[in-house]
Amino acid sequence: MTYVFEPAPIASVPVAGGDARFPVRRIYCVGRNYEAHAREMGHDPNREPPFFFSKPADAVLYVPPGSTGQFAYPGHSSNVHFEMELVAAIGKGGKDIPAANALDHVYGYALGLDMTRRDLQAEAKKLGRPWDTAKGFDHSAPIGPIHPVSKIGQLSQGAIWLNVNGAEKQRSDISQMIWPVADTIAFLSALFELQAGDLIFTGTPEGVGAVVKGDVMTGGVEGIGEFEVRVV
Template sequence: MSGNFARFAEVGRKIVAVGRNYRDHAAELGNAVPETPLLFLKPASSYITEGTPIKIPKGCSSLHHEIELGVVIGQKGTDISEGSAMNHVAGYVLALDMTARDFQSIAKKKGTPWDMAKGFDTSCPVGKFIPKDAVADPHNLELWCKVNGALKQNGNTKDMIFSIPYLISYISQYFTLEPNDIILTGTPAGVSGVKAGDVIQGGLAKLAEIEFKVVDRSGGS
């Protein structure tokens, strides 16, 4: 496995994201805690790596950051058992699930898909690839996010509702998981709006940090 996640961003075929996987985040948005994983897809075209800015999508007036642990799949599988799920993990990545919250709110009211709210270009910034053997326990990692140096999110993966093996098993019943696919495992509370010129920083324990600038769609700050 390459240590450069840019390779995964180039060849990964899909991003399977999990919504409302932290109770505190569900509560802050007034959402019910799901009984089964709430899944949505982000296209591979939403990937960016450090050095490329996050672009506010056209017409969006409420863009939110969501810091997340991403699970990088290393072995193809369908109907994977929980007991063997971790054998399909190549490693991890620190990611942002950027969300056009105004688009999402409209979609929720209408009962329509979240594709534009979650899958626009630059909506999945990612950091470096972290090999699986570098992480002692993926279910006990601090996640934090700052905007312009101010701490906004500070959570821990131990608070996920659905564990990584459960998510892999559940998702693989519906989507064949392939090498370089990513599962975004949800975000803790503290999401907030960002605007052009803002700088988003994130961290995953002592394993990784990321930094991305937010610009308007034309590329200006």
């Protein structure tokens, strides 16, 4: 096959504990999946059907363990927010997956940040426009290594937190998700046929807020550790 130019490299994330890499196909994100976060964003926290938005695969910004990732403050915004999340990595695809079987499709879990141009998101909401410029910009998905379920097991409870410059901003427990990982996969797979390589950012707890250049974000999930990202 001849291409008119060389295709871009496949976006990928290293797997913890080895040399293997997880090729990223799509990034799906769940909106308002913690009750307290729904309230802080001005929405009814009652369990309503989940909604989703996407980021391009090459939005991933890998943060190696023990290092400080470098997140470049994006242009055309003066209000960029952090959203700490648990990421589920899909290792086996499927459509209309029953919730009872959904966790069989999870290859592993990772730490993730859904970085958001909040001012552009607010404007898009007001005008009824898509969120792409607010959510899908370059390097808007910092992520740590993927920890295989075969080594750490399934994650259904455990603390999730984020500090900025040492001050705690977000803290909750992943058991507080309105739609747990299995239910999210079941619902999402009715909308899209999931494939190996898909990443699902599973939503953020309350406490989201703005960062500026020079800020250092330190986030973690119990069972898969912590990572650090500096805004530059």
